[in-house]
Amino acid sequence: MMLVDRSSKEAFPTMGGSNERTDQASTRDRLVEAARQLFLVKGYEATGVAEILREAGVNSGSLYYFFRSKEALLLAVLETYKRLLAPEVLDPVFAAERDPIARVFGVLEGYRQMLTLTQCRMGCPIGNLALEMSEKSEPVRVGIAENFDGWKRAIEQCLIDAGSRLPQGVNRSSLATFILTVMEGGVMQARAHRSLAPFEESVRLLRDYIDRLMQAAASASAGEGTGASKGELGT
Amino acid sequence: MMLVDRSSKEAFPTMGGSNERTDQASTRDRLVEAARQLFLVKGYEATGVAEILREAGVNSGSLYYFFRSKEALLLAVLETYKRLLAPEVLDPVFAAERDPIARVFGVLEGYRQMLTLTQCRMGCPIGNLALEMSEKSEPVRVGIAENFDGWKRAIEQCLIDAGSRLPQGVNRSSLATFILTVMEGGVMQARAHRSLAPFEESVRLLRDYIDRLMQAAASASAGEGTGASKGELGT
DNA sequence: GTCTATAGAAGGATAGAC
DNA sequence: GTCTATCCTTCTATAGAC
Incomplete structure (x- = not known):
């Protein structure tokens, strides 16, 4: 979650070079x-x-x-944020968790960590x-939407990987959108x-919802459909 | 949802007065x-x-x-936003809907209307x-938190009014926070x-969750507990 | 590619007359 | 309470030498 740009290959131009500095990125x-960093801490306009x-x-x-x-x-x-999503946000979680549902909540846990480390700042x-920039520049809005899309697709893949543990009628794309919704809304209130607390409560209820979905899927596959999981949801 | 300030009593100082204008607020x-208006459309810093x-x-x-x-x-x-919550956001919905759960979704429908009317702007x-101001000024942050609290309390009261239609173990305060979370996260993505679509999908899944909670409550009260609604949730 | 200097506009806020 | 004029800072961006 530190989102440090480890991919700056220009970061170490020292071997045999005349540059004395070891951590000088381009x-x-x-x-x-x-x-x-500054846009993150202060916002765009205020920076x-x-x-x-x-x-x-730099001059x-x-x-x-x-x-x-x-x-x-x-x-x-x-x-940069698009590029860092996998190496900084997803890969560490996915390396530690193999269960696709646990991976989803592992990603959310990462955001909880960031809130913790920054005293919810x-x-x-x-x-x-x-929220600050969507109306001010169309290219910026598109860049933001693409970032959301990348995040959502990764979560959606986890949900697809969960296979029959989730009811058939639950649209994986919609559920992924919902998870992003809960993350963003929870962070805002935190x-x-x-x-x-607001973040943790929100994630807890999201988990309860997904637990109930999985119970419904288990019941349905056991041939004792409850009637709750009929029809297409979230399409 | 227009949030026009109808409470400006100084708005009509014309009767017998020398002022020719009929809509001159103080x-x-x-x-x-x-x-x-401007903070809403452009944000604080950009205004x-x-x-x-x-x-x-004005000069x-x-x-x-x-x-x-x-x-x-x-x-x-x-x-002003705190003052307008009831007359502009809640009362119109509550006047049209008596069912407490319908009222909750009626409020969410109001936000959908605003998104529609402004082309999601x-x-x-x-x-x-x-998100723009929470870190910049403590009084401002508090004012924002108070606005969230007012909104949440109103929703929480609806959930309390729903009584046994929701499972006992579901904390009404947490569920109200969750609903605000879904609203804010959905609006952001929209x-x-x-x-x-992201807003509508999110609200649809929220509705599915609450439907499942209500089904679980109905099952429990019918004496055929499913095991899904045991224990305190969202505390 | 990097430097200094600066243009030119807009920013928030104030002074002091009325 | 309202007016005009203006202070001083900060803003984004550019010019032109090196």
Whole structure:
């Protein structure tokens, strides 16, 4: 969940080189990383270009050499988030959990960790941007939607992998959307209340719902349908 | 859901007065209303004081006569939202629906209407501010949390009114939090995708969950407990 | 690719007359 | 309570040397 960009291959140009610094990422990467951090902590509008420059140790001219505008820098940040979803958010959880349902809740646990580590000050970086920026720039809105899509697809795959443990009539795509909904709504309230409770309660009820779905699927496959799982749901 | 401030009693100072205008609210009210609209559409940081002034037809000096700062104006906006929750959001729904569960979904339907009317550009005004402002000012964060609390309490009362239709073990407060979670998360995704679908899917699955809870309660009261509703949930 | 310097607009807030 | 004028800072972005 740290979302540190480990994929910066330019990060170690030292072997045999004349550069003495061992952790010097490229100028462009430092700009994107500084912007990512600041947009996460303060939001887009409240972050000044000067601040990004200072944090990255870069001069104005260089920023506008790589990026047309502050907004273009935000688009690069959104690309970074898409790229980091698997290595930073999913893979660690999936490596520790093989059960597809446990994986879903493992991902949610990761967000709980971020809330814990930041005293409920930081949640989902995409959620922040979604509400702040969706109406201000169509390319940005699309970048945000793509991030949501990537997250949702990963969860949806878990639900598909759960196979017959979930009722046939439950649309996996809709349930994945629902899980993202619960995550984002829970994070929002946790931040507003500066308390983990709303997030934890929300996840607990989500778990109860999914437990009930799985019970219904088990009952149905045992030939004793309860009548509760008839018909297509969430389509 | 229009959240127009009908409670401005100063709005009609015409009878026998010398003022020719019929819809002239007080200067302070016009400032709060203009700020409310602009913060909703553009967010707090992206809204300039000059813009608020122009929209309200007020001069800079007057704003700072009534409010210490832009942030103080935001606090007044948050107070307005608290005051408008009942007359603008709850009462119209509650007048049309007597069933407490139907009332809950009637409130959610109101948010769907707002998304529809704005082509998914506007959702919950408090949700926007929650993610943008929770870390920037403690008084603002508290004002946001109070707005969430008011909303949650109203929903919780509906759930309490539902009585034994919901299982005993389901904590009404947690379920109310969960409903707010689904509303906010659904609105967020609807705006990011500019599509009603994520909101509608989320509400549909919420309804399925509550249906299953009510079925479990009915089964339990019929003396044929399924084992699914044992124990305290959401505490 | 990086540097300094700065343009030009917009930001929030204040002073002081009326 | 309201007006105009304006202070000072910060903003994004550019110019042009190196």
